[in-house]
Amino acid sequence: MAREYTLKRHAAPVARIDYAAELNPQQCAAVTAPPGPALVIAGAGSGKTRTLTYRVAYLLENGVSASNILLLTFTNKAAREMLERVTSLIPNDIAGLWSGTFHSIGNRILRRHAEAAGFRPGFSIMDREDQQDILDAVIAKAGISTKDKRFPKGEVLADIFSYSINTGRPIDQVVAEKYPYFAMLDAQIALLQPQYEERKRAANSLDFDDLLEKTLRLLQSDESVRAFYQRQFQFILVDEYQDTNKIQADFIDALAAAHDNVMVVGDDAQSIYSWRGANFQNILDFPKRYPKAKVYKIETNYRSVPQILQVANAAIEANVNQFKKELQSVRQDTGLKPALVALGDSTQQAQFIAQRILELRDEGADLREIAVLYRAHYHSMELQMELTRHGIPFAITSGLRFFEQAHVKDVAAFMKFVVNPRDEVAFKRMARLLPGIGARSAEQLWNEVDRRLSALPLLALEPAVPATAGAPSPAGTVHFKELLFDLKVPSKALKAWQQLAYTLDEIAPAGKVNPPGAMLESIIEAVYDDYLKEKFPNYDQRREDLNVLGNYARQYESVQDFLDQLALVSSLETSNELNAADDDEMVNLSSVHQAKGLEWKVVFVIWMSEGMFPSSRSLDSSEGVEEERRLFYVAVTRARDELYLTYPILRLNAGYGEAFQRPSRFLGEVPKNLLEEWQVS
């Protein structure tokens, strides 16, 4: 039996926060909960973020060191905002606190222990597109002809593998469920997975799933690493727990195993990421996995007026699988019911929204306090045109992230390659930019580069700048000009190729990597600007994007950190950060998914039509429909004062003329007397 021995804390600062006064009793109970497992079920708008923020402050005030806290959130922005609020509450230094998304925390851990996980510290992070590229190469290499019989493309394989990893279910099961028409190929598909793994290893590249999975495996297999982080993270806080998947839940469990000091916060009614492997059974079963868990419920809603909340409560009612709860509004009754608006077609729908927004602005509303939400990004197309016509400025958190645009990824490929010369995807992307080099030549060139790289000592492949600040710096000795200059390239590409070799040498002289801002300048000036002019019709726009990227890059000293940001920061966070026009008055257009955690005074939910919302793709299973219903619940609960639910009766079908659309079933589930029907003519 080990002896229990406690180190005395240095004198804790005098308690400054009056928790009972600043929080409601339910919040306060959760915030001041004793150590040990805790499940906080916090309804929409109930002050979930506030609760977590105060919890962090509470721990710090009670002498817990910041470096012993791990805060896991759904976006990096959410983490940053919480910590800012903590700083405004108490004077403690919180620099040592680890916070961010599961992916970014995984990345941070793996950078430190890359070797133990079977990689080199300078590894690249692949996004979905990179993943598809490499999988297409794996398929080709395996000699599978996609011609004679239908075989899934890289895109589909990525989806299968990813879902399999994130849910911990075998490939054949995933294929049978999600792609039954490929069921007879499942053995062959499963065979490709180890090849994909091998290829990633050779390229020293990790995909998004690896950032979770490899981290978990590392904790499970390496006892010293596990013990280290278990000791470091004495208190674990998890936001949006309902959207964690199996790996994420296991990751938390592994870290918490030694002390069980884990507080998870979430709302099962807002679980909307099952297609990415999220499993809201994690939150429902938390008390089973942690039998000592205390459950705290926070059911007072501060956000929405009662009329909106009633609609929300009614909307979620039809779901069988949930913790029953009834949100109570503390806000004044405005006497204004949410509007149910039927419109002739989608054009009218767009006109209605635009007109109503103009009226709201005349009434003195701030455009930033208005949002239009929809199920899928393409639902917003007509509205965008209509808003433009009326001169109404809007900001979209678009489907395509800023960093996923071709020109951004192109210039990033240069940087990725010099940081990690084994990055097959980055190299090929770079090569294909040159005239006369397509997929085929790029592949051949890579084979030769790969051969030359293998002849170099292992250490030479590390970048000369430390991967993490303070780490010893290995001697980088890759001379890119020597490596590439004399390769055989198509004659059409020769000049550009030599230029490329010089440029790489310039941005990483003798393998010593320049800071990202300077690198970008060289890349653009030496090769990319010409390409951009030639290739894209909207040169000016894209060039401007690259300037923005350059400004952003200059904030970073280390290329590695900069590239990590590109890979791991979500669109929501970048759009604000890059445009920096936060104070511009703009209406927000957003998918419901991206609206998670946000709120506005006025919310329009458009395309409330059967087949659109709920999406027709979700209709074949009851779980699918329940998730759509939760999504609808999320949409409704974004609104503080005014809510409009609109749907067009006619749908203009591409090519096929028009078809009648039934209103969404979700509208029928809300009692008529809770909504006010608007007749629009």
Place this chain on the structure above:
DNA sequence: TACGTGGCGCTTTTT
């Protein structure tokens, strides 16, 4: 093997 043109099919959600 790279790249331009015509036909076809049809729209989720994202770290």
Place this chain on the structure above:
DNA sequence: GCGCCACGTA
């Protein structure tokens, strides 16, 4: 009304 893919040509 648009993007993607396959095919044919330089």
